[in-house]
Each structure stands twice: as C-alpha cells, then as structure tokens.
Amino acid sequence: MKFLTPDVIWNSLREVGSTVLFIIAGTVLLEVLAYFLWSPLGVFSQAVDQLLKPLGDRVRSLLAGLAVVAAVVLVVAMVSPGQEPSPLAPYWPVAAVLFLIGLFISPSATVIFGWRLRLPYMLLMPALVGLLLLVVYPLLWELNVSFTNLNPRHFKSPDFIGLKNYVEVFTKPVLKQVMFFPVFLRTILWTVINVVFHVSGGMALALLLNRKMRLRGLYRTLLIFPWAIPQPIACLAWRGEFHYEYGFVNIMLQRVGLEPIQWMSNPTWNFVAMCITNIWLGIPFMMVIILGGLQSIAGEYYEAAEIDGASAWQQFRHVTLPLLRPVLTPAVILGTVWTFTNFNVPFFINQNELETSDTLVTALFRSAFQYFNLGDAAAFAFVIFAILLAFSIVYIRVTGGLKGATE
Amino acid sequence: MSNVPSAKQRSAWERFFKSGRQDSPFKRILIHLALIISSIIAIYPVLRVVSVSLRPGDRLLSTSLALIPPDATLEAYRVVLFEKEFPVWVWNSIAITSATAVIGVVLAATSAYAFSRWRFPGRSPGLVFLLSTQMLPAPMMMVPIYILASKLGLTQTYRGLVIAYSVTSVPFSIWILKGYYDTIPRELEEAALIDGVSRLSAFWRIVLPLSTPALAIVFLFNFMAAWSDYLLARVMIASERPLWTWVLGVRDFQSQFQTQWGLFSASSILVMVPVVALFLYSSKWLISGLTLGSVKG
Amino acid sequence: MKKNVFTLLAALSVLAMILAACAKPTPETVVVTQVVTEREEVPVEVTRQVEVEVPVEATPEPVEIVLWTKEGEADGGLQYVQSLADAYTAIHPNVTFEIVNKDVETLREDFLTAGLAGSMPDLLWTVNDHAGPFTDAGLIMPVDDLFDLSQYVDAALAAAQLNGQTWGVPISNGNHLMLLYNKDLIETPPMDTDELVQMGQDLTTGDQYGLVYNQTEPFWLVPWLGGFGGAVFAEDGKTPTLNTQPMIDALQFLYDIKYTTPIVPAECDYDAADTLFKEGKAAMIINGDWSLGGYKDALGDKLGVARIPQVVGHEWPHPYTSGVYLMLPISLEGAKLEAVVDFVNFVTSANNQALMIAKLNRLPALKAALDDPLIANDPILKGSADQMVVGTPMPTVSEMRCNWDAMKPEMQAVLAGDKSPEDAAAAMQEAAETCIANLD
The missing domain is CATH 1.10.3720.10 (MetI-like)
Known part of the structure; x- marks a missing residue:
C-alpha cells in the first residue's frame, strides 16, 4: 500500500464515488419525500388553522414556541454525554411529536406548507439536514455536557451538576494557573492588534494596487500568496523562523547588531511572534476585499471632490472611507470573529505551551484535552461563543451594517 | 450609487485614479518600491521552506541565509x-x-x-x-x-x-x-x-x-x-x-x-x-x- | 414541467441506489492488499527465528487487531512494531494488524475520545503514565490474571501498578534520562556538578555548547530534584511536595548553568538539543534511552554514555524510570482477546526482546533477556543500565499529570528569567494542589 498503484487509485476513487452517490441518493430520497408530502401537509395545516382560529395568533405563537422549546429541552436531555445511553433515549418520538405539534399550531404553518414555498424549502432541505447533524447535534451534546461533570473519573455516567461549570469558568483557573479574565483580555488585545493591522495593511496595499500600472497583476499575485498557503504549513514555517539560533528573525537581528530574542520562552515576545505571523497571514484577505470595494466606487465622486478642491487625504476621508463602509463592516466582523477563534496560529507558534500567551480558543483546546474535563470545557466553550455573539450583535446594531446580508 | 459606471464615468474614473501617467515619476518609483518590499515579505517565508527542503540531510538547521544552500540536493523530495x-x-x-x-x-x-x-x-x-x-x-x-x-x-x-x-x-x-x-x-x-x-x-x-x-x-x-x-x-x-x-x-x-x-x-x-x-x-x-x-x- | 422534475429525480434516485449497492464493499479489500504487500518486507531474521519454534497453523476465524503505538518512525520504533506484527501474521495468517502511530499526548486524547464513543482500538503500546487516566475512566483491563507477570522485571512492573493491580505488560524497562557525550570533545565524563560546570564552561565557545537538554519539559527537571534530595510526591504517593528547598535548589541550579555560569544555549527545546548534539556542536546532552539508536547512527563510536553527574554535597540525580507497556482495552473479548494475549506474549518473548535490544538499544523488561550478552558487551547499554540503578519508578497515578502541568510553566518562567526559584516553587505547589482538587 506504500505506492500509488492503479489499485490504490481505483480503491480511493471507488470510496469517494460511492460516498458521492450515497449523498445524492439521500438527497433525492429527501426531496421526493418533501415533494409528495408538501400538499397533504398543506391541507392538514389548513384544517388545523381553521380549528385553532378562535385562539388568536398570539396565543398560538406562544403555544407553538413552548412546544418547540419543550422538544429541544427533551432532545438535549436525551443526548447522552457518557458511555451509557441516556434513560430518556427511548422517548425520542415524544420530542418529535412535540416538535410537530409546535410546527402546526404556529400561525405560520399554512404559509410554510403553501405551494409557493415548497421550492425554496426543498432547496434548503439537504443543507438543513446536514447542518442539523453536524452543527446542531454537536451543539446540543455540548450543551448537555456543560451541565455535567464528564471527566475520566465520571466517564460511564456523569452527574448533572447544574451551572457549577459555568460559575467555575470565572472563579477557577481555566488552565493550570491562569484565570479567565487575563486570557480574555489578551484575546481582545490579540484581536484588536490583528484586525487593525489587517485592515490598515490591506487598505494601504489596495490603494497602491488600485491604479493602472506595470506589473500590477504580478504584485497582486505575489501579495495574495500568504492566503494561498495551507495554514498549518504557514504556521510551522513561521515557527521555524522564530527559532532562537536558526530562525531568520534572530539572524537578522544579530546582523544589525541587536540581541537575539527568546521568541519561544518569553511570553511577551511569543505573543508578538503570534501577532506577526497572523498579520502576515491575514492582510491578503482584507486587501482583496478592499480592492473589490474600491473598484466599485464610481469615479464621479472623486471628480466632484476634486472640483471642490479636496486634498488627497480629504478625498480618502470623505469619499473612499464612507463608500467602502458596506464592504468593510462585514469584513471587519468576519475578520474579528476569525481572529478571535483562530486556532492554528496561537497553537503552533506557542510551541512551549506557555499559558501566558494562550488565547481563549487554545486555552479551550488545552483544557478540554489535557485533562479531558469535557464538562468544564463545554461550559468554557459556550462562554466564548456567547462573547462573540454579543460582540457581533452589538457591532451590527451600532454600525447598521450587514443589512444586505441578513435582509 | 450605481454599481456599473457608465462609459463617461469610467473614463473620468480611470483618468483620475487608474492612470499612472498623472503620477510623478518619483511617486511611481515609491509605489513600486513599496509593492516590491511587500511582495518580498509575502513570499520570503515560503522561499525559506523551499530552501530547507533543498538542504542535505545533515545540515537542516543552519544560520546561513542563502536561499539556495551550497550543495543543494533533491534527496528529500526523492524520499x-x-x-x-x-x-x-x-x-x-x-x-x-x-x-x-x-x-x-x-x-x-x-x-x-x-x-x-x-x-x-x-x-x-x-x-x-x-x-x-x-x-x-x-x-x-x-x-x-x-x-x-x-x-x-x-x-x-x-x-x-x-x-x-x-x-x-x-x-x-x-x-x-x-x-x-x-x-x-x-x-x-x-x-x-x-x-x-x-x-x-x-x-x-x-x-x-x-x-x-x-x-x-x-x-x-x-x-x-x-x-x-x-x-x-x-x-x-x-x-x-x-x-x-x-x-x-x-x-x-x-x-x-x-x-x-x-x-x-x-x-x-x-x-x-x-x-x-x-x-x-x-x-x-x-x-x-x-x-x-x-x-x- | 413539475412532472419532468419529478421523473428526473425518481430516475436519479433509482440509479443512485443501484450504483451505491454496487460500490459497497471496499475498506476490507484495501486492508487485505496492504498486509499482503507488506509481508514481503518482513526482516528475514525475525521470521526465521520464530518459524522454527512455532509451526504454522491455519485457524479459520480471521481477526484484525488495531494497535495504537506511541513509537514513531524517526527512531525506528514504528518499523520495529510493524516487523513484529508482520512476523506474527506470518505464523498466524488469520490475525492481521493495523498499526497506527500517534504522539504520546494524541494517543491519550484519542483513546479517551474513542472510549467515550465506544469504538476503541484493540491494543495500546504506550507509556506508563497513561495507565492513570485510563483506569480512572475504566477503559483498560488489569493484566494480572492474563499473564505470568513473574517473568518481568519488578521495577518495570512497579511503574504500571495502581490500586493493587497491574495495568500493562512491560515491553522495555527504562525510558530514563542519562548523560550522553561526544568522545571527540570530552574524554571522561564529569562525575559531579562542579566538574560539569567547569568542563562545560571550557567547552562553551561561539556556536558550541557544553551541555544541551530540553529546557521546556519538567521531565528534565525531575532528576535534579532527586539529586538535591527532593521528590515529587510525599510518602503517600499522592500529595505533591514541590515547594521544598530541593526544588528551589534544582531550579536555581538550572538557572545558574544558563545565566550565571552559562554552559547551555539561551533557548533550547528537544529538537534544538537533539540537532546540536548530532551535529557535534554540543559536548553533552541529557536525553532518554529512546534516543540511543539515533545517536549511535549519527556519532558511531564517538558516543559515550554515563550517569547524570552527582550533585555536589547531595546525591546522584534520580531520573524517572518506567518503560513501554502493552495495555488491553476493556472491550476485548472472545477470539480477539485470545489473539491479543497471544500477541503480547509473542512481543515479550525472549527472542523478540533480544531483537529490541539490538534494534532500539532499550533495556528488556523480561528477566530472561537481562542476561543477554548484548547488554554486558555493549558499553552504551551498560551505561544505560548503570544510570537505571539510581532511577526512581515514575508514579502512575493521575495526580502525576497535575504535577507535570504545574511544574512546566514555572520551570519555563525560571529559565526565561521571569521568576525567582522560590516564587516558582511556591506557585508549582499551589497549582498542583488546585489541579488535584479538580480531578474529582
């Protein structure tokens, strides 16, 4: 099996091919089912609607909401965190029935099952099923685990311990010695530094590139390079460059007569190394986005500004920036979220596992796997998730951005 | 604001921003210089990886900055x-x-x-x-x-x-x-x-x-x-x-x-x-x- | 139009199912071909040695054993495991193997995850400290009743015992640190720490160092702790004793050889130490028995082995000794359990222990193999055995993990010049206690 013989090629093709067929078959089955069930369900929902009309929409929405919430709670309780199946597992039909009841009580049921919306729902169906399996199920599992003491000493049947894990995220060290807030502050610092450099660096390069000039294509190609390299490789390559004796950075420092830096064992410098690597990695994305934005700004704005006698800086400040805003807002949100949750860079660059340069996500990884305290780690994960969600909501509200994306 | 600039807009736009002819030669040189430096920063770490892959097995870590090491070999690729x-x-x-x-x-x-x-x-x-x-x-x-x-x-x-x-x-x-x-x-x-x-x-x-x-x-x-x-x-x-x-x-x-x-x-x-x-x-x-x-x- | 869409969908689904049915049976075939091709690579000496003793017998029931090992490719460990498996398959064609190499840490994480999901491998080839978490989680079985443990070295067994039972069958005995030196640079190794510092300073010039070791892992701190008269645990084997004078002295010593009387590099992890020593740019290295094969290849006759120098006014440093063990997951039963037990006996048979001594330069765990002339005649193995004499068996309890994790950042802080040894020792103790309290 060591070499790439026709046999090997054929086998892996067959494996992948059968997987693709498996997915197609599943999708087709799903679609056929939806296609045929939609009209009867529509009729049924009409009947229910007639029956429940006297209740009024508000009461119906409330009841529907309650039923769905009850179904979700039941499902969360059913997802067994330990080795042994949960005693509630046989009751899954109850959850399903509850969910269906909720669906049909809701005043939207007749709209959902109307013929007009059959096509869009059918279009959504495959992705929805996939996301339910691979995103929603793991989330529910984590949610369940976050209320238990699942760890190697309580492996078979962990106990329900309420909110203890959540309280301990803030009151006990999340790692060996480091408490939650220092890590949190460092993560914010990490995010701010990176996003500021990404945006300003990307902006500078985009402005330079946004003109007719020789070699423009070549520059653009070369500048995109960091983005095109698989991240684990980029991180390991950079880690090599921060090597005390053989790394490029220290060799250069010594050639200009400075002292070499202990990039791996000094927490501050390690953090700087992480930032350098990530800034290098992240600028091309911003550059491309901003370049796209710049190209969509019509020249007449500048013309008008020039007639008014605006300087280059004033044009940038009063024409370019405001018009770039619809592009920048989602890019900044995504950039912030991706930097905040970036795993590869802080993980690979922090080779010595210094707790004092961990970010929240690498801290999460270590706390989950070093002790396998999955209960603690799950609560920790939800806290991180909540922080990001809160940030995004506030940012969207304040800037009014994302209208195009969520409307 | 219109997404697709009309022909007239485009020409004004290009005249103003895309044409390098309006930039003074000095400014053009500066721009090229900045872009060249940025490009080098962007690809240098990759070139270093190439360089390590060409080194003979007993000298993988070295303080030399030469991109093509002396007695470069494709041995690692062969293996x-x-x-x-x-x-x-x-x-x-x-x-x-x-x-x-x-x-x-x-x-x-x-x-x-x-x-x-x-x-x-x-x-x-x-x-x-x-x-x-x-x-x-x-x-x-x-x-x-x-x-x-x-x-x-x-x-x-x-x-x-x-x-x-x-x-x-x-x-x-x-x-x-x-x-x-x-x-x-x-x-x-x-x-x-x-x-x-x-x-x-x-x-x-x-x-x-x-x-x-x-x-x-x-x-x-x-x-x-x-x-x-x-x-x-x-x-x-x-x-x-x-x-x-x-x-x-x-x-x-x-x-x-x-x-x-x-x-x-x-x-x-x-x-x-x-x-x-x-x-x-x-x-x-x-x-x-x-x-x-x-x-x- | 709608009808057309539907007919198309229906036709597609039928077609897809037929195709899917045709394309089913793949993974098994893949595995079989692999074993056939690899059997050709069995080192001749292994197959010959064993085939004489055990006649080939064909048992009908096929068994596939998934073996996770911590042995990597770099030092030949993985190849050795594979050769044993191939040899075994040659005798028992019904038993095939899937050998998977995982980093020590990854192996622990993945085995726990697999245990949670209920899909464990069939055999583990790993280090002793995994026995702690694995028994906590109830994922491995005691081996006392399955094997005749009296044939193994007591020290090796001790490092896998917990709660009165033994949780792994030892393959090798050791896994201990020792002092390795380059005979081109040093004629006789230093006997005590004063000599070490003195010789080290003479040898530290420009891009050459007197001593290198992995400055990031507390595994390299523990011998010195012992040398200054301390220990990681109190008598009960569970209470950490890290905030002690010996710990402060040990940290101070490591600080001194880096800053006060520098004989080690300013920043040095395992890779860097390893490379420096292999390139002849370091006169001495402190490293474990697993590295002997690689250094023999790199340095040949120039490689010397000695004890880690005695701490002046105190004792010889006590490196942790343990070994490599085979652990049996709890899920084993029936024919598979029988096959696994038989394979474990095969791995630790006298012949294969001799093979291990020759190939990996590790000390055997089987008493019978200790008398092997290979050990007495080989100066390197002799040196390794001599270091073993002053070693301490490494504790197996889960609390050990807390101690490692507590020591690591503090040791690094001292070596980065960020913390005084006194503060670091106090912080270690506190962290270890917090961690142990959290284990339940």
Missing part, C-alpha cells in the same frame, strides 16, 4: 515521493477534497438561492444562525462529531469525512453566494418566467452562469478548507493509515519530539503547489466574487 506513502496520501486528499468542494458548492448554491429570492418563515433566524456558526470554536465540535460518526458507523471511512467537510463549510458559502445573488437583478428571471421557463431552470440558466465568480470563490474556499484540515481528519480517519490525507501524513513526519525537517519541508512544498495554482488561477475572480453580500446599489 518523500518514492520511499514514503506520501503520493498515496496526496491522492487521497485530492479525491476527498474535490468531492467535498463540489458537493459543498451544490448545497450552498441551492440554499443561497432560496435565501436570496424568497421570504419565508425562518429566513432571518436562519441567516443569523448561519452567521453564528462562524463563531463556534472549532475544537469544541470535535468530540461530539466523532461520537456521532462512530454511532453512525462513519469513522475510518471517507464517507464521514466527505459529509463533514461538505457541510461545515456550507454556512460561509451560503453567505457569500446569497450576497452575490442579491446583486443580480430579479427582472432577468422574471422575464424568463413570463416566457414559460420554470423557476429551477431560470436559476440554472440565468442566475448560475452570472454567478461564476462567486461560485469559483466558494469552490476555492471549500477546497482550501478541506485540503488543509487537520482536526477533523485526525478525528475521523487517523486509525486507517491507507486512508490518510496528506496533513496526517506530514504530521507523521513530526513525531513527539523529533521533526524530520527535510521531509516536512519537501512535502509541504509539494502539497502547496496544487492549492497555490488553484488560488492564483482563480484570483481573477477573487476580487469580484467576494462581495460579502454588501455591495448593493
């Missing part, structure tokens, strides 16, 4: 290509990654169309949900995904991996594609509908061809994500060596304490080639395809 299972791993990665990228694009393209053209109950919560999946820390999902996969008998097969890759990149793809569809005027489809064409074929014949840049970007993103994934592959197929992807293989060159730097660099360069090629090939679409759903008239 990686002919003495290790590396070609098999790369082949596996190619098969898995291509399949997932195609499936991922199909899933996202259809769903994004639904989000773009219809208002239906669950639409806004759905979009917010898609956005919030971007905020889930990846390590958090691995244990439950593994448990689910082993309950469904999908571990140690490509099946589980292909499904997982195709689905995990769907939210971001939907986001990009929906944004792009939004910029395509509905009137185009409506005209076709009046001519008696079905909705699906209007989508197929009108919207999809117009969305090539965004589709290319989504394909590229899906490809990149699956190609360089380590966490999921480790969870799903690490126990079946013949099924390994290149990432698992390259990790194998770095055992607990020792890194076989020569093999690592050589194989890194080899796996970088297809992605970089794909990336540079599609870079002409990058700028127009990545609208992030916001550049609307």
